[in-house]
Amino acid sequence: MQNISRRSFVNKFGLGVGASVVITTLPSFITQSVKQKKSYTGKKLNIALCGLGNYATMLASGIAVSEYCNLAGIVTGSPEKALKWKAQYNIPDKNSYNYQNFDEIIHNKDIDLVYVVLPNGLHKEFVIRAAKAGKNVITEKPMSISVADCQEMIKACNENKVQLAVGYRLHYEPTHLEIKRLGQEKVFGQVRFIEASLGYKTYDTLDKTTIVDKKNDWRLNKKLSGGGPLMDLGIYCIQASRYVLGEEPIAVTAQFGTVNNKDRFSETEESISWQMEFQSDAISNCTTSCGFDTNRFYAVADEGSFELSPALSYGPFVGKTSAGVLKFPEINQQKTQLDEICKLLLANKKLPNHITGAEGLKDVSIINAIYKAAKTGKKISLK
Missing domain, CATH: 3.40.50.720 (NAD(P)-binding Rossmann-like Domain)
Structure with a gap:
């Protein structure tokens, strides 16, 4: 591992108060950036x-x-x-x-x-x-x-x-770049199963009779949101599954969860679970909700496993692999993302496919298929 001081890393990427030392290999774009001595x-x-x-x-x-x-x-x-x-x-x-x-x-x-x-x-x-x-x-x-x-x-x-x-x-966050590497480079062999979940309890379960003014919360308005937590939170589960495997799902099944607050969630789902099948025969089992808290990623491969918890939020992310602890210094995710994009635009270079509209289109196609699967109870092909 490159000899990088904690202070230099923290100063470079921001938000690093209390950050711990890197326990694993730094992703390449970070090692390259840290080498730069001049601002x-x-x-x-x-x-x-x-x-x-x-x-x-x-x-x-x-x-x-x-x-x-x-x-x-x-x-x-x-x-x-x-x-x-x-x-x-x-x-x-x-x-x-x-x-x-x-x-x-x-x-x-x-x-x-x-x-x-x-x-x-x-x-x-x-x-x-x-x-x-x-x-x-x-x-x-x-x-x-x-x-x-x-x-x-x-x-x-x-x-x-x-x-x-x-x-x-998260495409620029070092912990996620590492789990992407672990999966795509098959560090522990072929990944066979992924479990990913992200949810937040956004209402008081003891007060289920309250009528919520949906005009003040656009996420509950189907026309403005397009759906519930699947659109807002579940997309992170879809993304992580896709970039860890380096594959696109070929079929999905899905199930809506129980609606505990029918007034609040009259237009959008409160919870939803879904399963994605991939060409390699890997399976991803995912859940998202606005009714309970969950924030976890787990992948098991032929020769080991790796996981994060917290996993898909704003961090800081903590995890482990079969080889030991997985933890990177905390970065300013917004700064890093914007700097990497703007650096390319300033140089008149083409943005990489993994952050462009082509990538966004793939996610929306999968999300729509998940909703269709949940509504029909059928497996929906994505081939």
Whole structure:
């Protein structure tokens, strides 16, 4: 293992307070980055955040410590939020837009990229509008709520000669890069079985009679969300299964879980479990829920196993393999993701397929198949 000081790693990737030393091999992009002794001093990419919810705040914190990008603009339907963000991040009035005048961003040369952080059902509209304005785009996952939407988004970006990325932050997280390596390089032999789950208890189980105003929680609104926890959380289980195996599922089966709060979950599922079959005969068994807490990944191979718990959230991630402890220093996931994307865009290089619209389309295709399997009780082929 390369001789890397704890301090140098922490300073490079941020959010490392209390981080522990690496117990396993650092993924290549990190070892390469840590070797750099001089900070980047070149041109930065100017980003406008479209939608100023909770996750946008996390992105803004990542941008604040990034090397390759600046927070230069905002798009929001809330005048109050606009005033607050402009003051906090020193954003000029000319770089502040609402959802009605957003298209005027085409004339703003100070904005290079739009990051869409809106509810799932609005991703398509604003990705296409950003593309037509000639801006590169990142959209949060899931890419959209239907396969047709994803195809339209990809088409619009191609026609307007801009690049489209999906916010897969774990694709740059060192623990997940390691489990990807362990699976794809068959370090413990062929992976045969994966168990992945992610869920959060988002309501009080003792108060199941409360009527929830779905206008105030877009994730409960089917039109805005496209579905329940499968869209928001289960996608991480799908992703981990796919990139650990390095394969695409060929068939899915699925089952909706018990609805314990029928008022809250009248439009979207409360819980869902599903099984994915792969060409190698590997099986992935996954669960997601808004009714209980779970956050685990486990893979068993011919000659060993590896696991994480916590596994699929914002970390810090802790795990083990048949060979010992699996733990990396904690990084700023948003900073790292944005820096790696912006670095390529600044160099006019093509983004890798694993974070583009093509990847987002695959996930949405699988999600739609899982819903169909749960509704019909049948195995759905993905070949």
